[in-house]
Amino acid sequence: MTRDLPSERGGASASPRPRAERSSRARRLGKELLPVAVLAIPAAIVVTFIVVPAITVLIHSLFAANALGDVEQFIGLGNYQALFASPTFQLVWINTLVYTVLATGLSMAVALVLSLLLHRRRMNLATTFSLFSPTVIPMIAAANLWLYFTIPGYGVVDRVARFVGLGQMNWLGYPGTAVLTLVLLFTWKYAPYYAFFLIAGLQAVPGHVRDAARLEDKRGFMTFRYVILPLLKPMLLFTLTLSIINAVETIDPIYVMTQGGPNNATNFLMYYLYNLGFNYFNWGQADALSVILAVVLSAFSIVYLYLLERRSFLWQ
Amino acid sequence: MAVVQRLRGQGTRIVIFLIALLWVAPTLWTFYETFVTRGLHFTWANLSTAWQSAPFPEFGLNTLIIVFGLFLVQSLFGAVCGFVLAKQRFFLRTVFFVIFLLQVVIPIYALIVPDYQLLRSFHLLNSRTGIMLPYATSGIAVLAFYQAFRGVPLEVEEAGRLDGCSPAQLLRHIYLPSAFPAMAAFAVVSVSYHWTDFLWPLIVTSTNHARPLVVGLAMLSQASESGAQWSLIAAATVIVTLPILVIFALFSRRIVQAFSTTFHI
Numbered sequence: 001m002t003r004d005l006p007s008e009r010g011g012a013s014a015s016p017r018p019r020a021e022r023s024s025r026a027r028r029l030g031k032e033l034l035p036v037a038v039l040a041i042p043a044a045i046v047v048t049f050i051v052v053p054a055i056t057v058l059i060h061s062l063f064a065a066n067a068l069g070d071v072e073q074f075i076g077l078g079n080y081q082a083l084f085a086s087p088t089f090q091l092v093w094i095n096t097l098v099y100t101v102l103a104t105g106l107s108m109a110v111a112l113v114l115s116l117l118l119h120r121r122r123m124n125l126a127t128t129f130s131l132f133s134p135t136v137i138p139m140i141a142a143a144n145l146w147l148y149f150t151i152p153g154y155g156v157v158d159r160v161a162r163f164v165g166l167g168q169m170n171w172l173g174y175p176g177t178a179v180l181t182l183v184l185l186f187t188w189k190y191a192p193y194y195a196f197f198l199i200a201g202l203q204a205v206p207g208h209v210r211d212a213a214r215l216e217d218k219r220g221f222m223t224f225r226y227v228i229l230p231l232l233k234p235m236l237l238f239t240l241t242l243s244i245i246n247a248v249e250t251i252d253p254i255y256v257m258t259q260g261g262p263n264n265a266t267n268f269l270m271y272y273l274y275n276l277g278f279n280y281f282n283w284g285q286a287d288a289l290s291v292i293l294a295v296v297l298s299a300f301s302i303v304y305l306y307l308l309e310r311r312s313f314l315w316q
Numbered sequence: 317m318a319v320v321q322r323l324r325g326q327g328t329r330i331v332i333f334l335i336a337l338l339w340v341a342p343t344l345w346t347f348y349e350t351f352v353t354r355g356l357h358f359t360w361a362n363l364s365t366a367w368q369s370a371p372f373p374e375f376g377l378n379t380l381i382i383v384f385g386l387f388l389v390q391s392l393f394g395a396v397c398g399f400v401l402a403k404q405r406f407f408l409r410t411v412f413f414v415i416f417l418l419q420v421v422i423p424i425y426a427l428i429v430p431d432y433q434l435l436r437s438f439h440l441l442n443s444r445t446g447i448m449l450p451y452a453t454s455g456i457a458v459l460a461f462y463q464a465f466r467g468v469p470l471e472v473e474e475a476g477r478l479d480g481c482s483p484a485q486l487l488r489h490i491y492l493p494s495a496f497p498a499m500a501a502f503a504v505v506s507v508s509y510h511w512t513d514f515l516w517p518l519i520v521t522s523t524n525h526a527r528p529l530v531v532g533l534a535m536l537s538q539a540s541e542s543g544a545q546w547s548l549i550a551a552a553t554v555i556v557t558l559p560i561l562v563i564f565a566l567f568s569r570r571i572v573q574a575f576s577t578t579f580h581i
Contacts, residue, residue, distance in 0.1 A: 042396075
């Protein structure tokens with residue numbers, strides 16, 4: 001564009017009108033096309049890896065596929081029927097539901113308690129580091145730590161148990177305790193992170209509102225129930241959505257700690273999808289499950305984005 | 317009354333201290349077991365055994381290339397797209413907006429199967445490029461820069477224009493400096509996401525050649541689980557977490573601040 005300027009000036013002095021008109025039309029066209037040209041590559045990457053796969057996976061989920069993933073024959077909702085008819089998948093989605101409810105419930109409760117304890121204090125470095133070190137390490141590393149802890153007979157959990165007179169316990173060896181361990185790991189990893197958002201929400205409660213409420217209600221339960229909680233609601237919803245997305249996407253600790261066992265008790269949706277596609281080569285059902293996950297996760301992501309955007313107007 | 321309140325304050329402080337201790341205990345304990353022998357002597361032995369059991373420098377280099385490469389590409393695309401979307405009205409603008417929003421909304425977790433097949437057809441499996449490519453455009457980056465650029469007052473831009481700035485110069489001298497906070501915040505979000513990302517690099521890689529640290533660590537712990545080399549798992553986890561914990565200890569305040577900016581807190 002800068003290079004156009006001198007030539008245009010030169011042109012205007014020689015034969016004013018036609019050249020100027022042509023160049024302005026060219027410039028207008030350029031003005032329309034240049035942005036499209038600039039955005040083309042970044043947008044093409046999204047289209048190639050997100051938009052088109054989302055559409056193809058939807059189409060492929062309606063076809064039978066061979067072990068190589070080649071589409072063979074239209075079978076309507078056959079893949080979905082086969083998926084829901086399989087006993088393993090019935091277990092898997094119930095597992096995921098139970099895990100999601102427990103993990104989000106416990107982590108949100110702990111996050112709320114943490115935020116109420118912390119929101120009016122300046123945290124020193126040691127507290128910040130202690131609470132948020134699980135947040136900054138990768139989930140795989142966190143899962144390794146917990147695996148190391150729950151080793152039967154050797155891990156620190158069992159050593160403590162022996163010290164207080166309890167027997168050793170294979171924490172990851174029984175369905176109930178394996179799920180419990182994963183829920184506790186999730187809470188350890190994410191609760192301070194969620195508390196971080198809730199603290200911000202609490203700090204946005206105006207001081208005079210809090211002071212007025214404290215004069216009326218010494219013990220604070222009513223204040224919490226009728227003043228703080230309603231004001232915190234948008235942030236609670238946002239954090240809840242975030243925790244649901246995190247829980248549904250859980251695969252890292254399962255890969256490291258339980259491999260879906262024992263007896264498929266920790267076989268969750270993402271791990272099942274991974275196995276369908278990359279170990280059982282059951283591409284038809286993998287496509288069907290991908291569609292279901294895409295719909296569920298996108299729905300939560302939309303809520304998440306909506307709350308994020310709305311909140312930024314609400315609090316500022 | 318004042319005494320009760322002071323006691324209550326002390327009580328809260330003790331509760332916070334206990335919770336913090338509980339939270340840091342797993343990490344501290346693993347570090348203790350790795351570095352301290354039964355006779356309470358400091359040792360490098362566990363660490364050096366773990367270091368030799370897997371190509372950690374190679375994993376680390378892969379992680380660095382993937383994480384910072386992605387951050388650079390995402391920022392570049394984000395800045396250019398954010399600028400064009402904020403400052404130009406043009407044909408198909410809404411369509412581009414929807415495309416970038418779709419990138420934010422549809423998680424790659426749900427598309428691992430078709431994306432894997434796509435990479436296979438591009439012959440990009442088991443490569444760093446293959447790990448990075450689907451993430452190269454970040455809708456969050458586009459939106460962050462879009463909002464930052466929209467906040468620049470028109471007068472500033474006009475002043476620059478009067479001084480004879482080209483659009484490229486305007487971008488460099490007026491817009492990019494004003495987008496710096498957005499970029500710093502995005503850096504924390506992008507780097508922390510991609511350095512911990514596991515599933516996608518796991519699927520794409522089949523040898524150590526392109527594996528990032530997180531995948532290498534998972535492979536190591538799966539392999540040694542059967543052989544019960546527990547101290548090896550602990551030491552390998554220390555190798556992977558030590559750098560990030562040191563960085564976090566040094567810059568925790570700034571990192572927390574960057575996060576707050578991103579989420580408009």
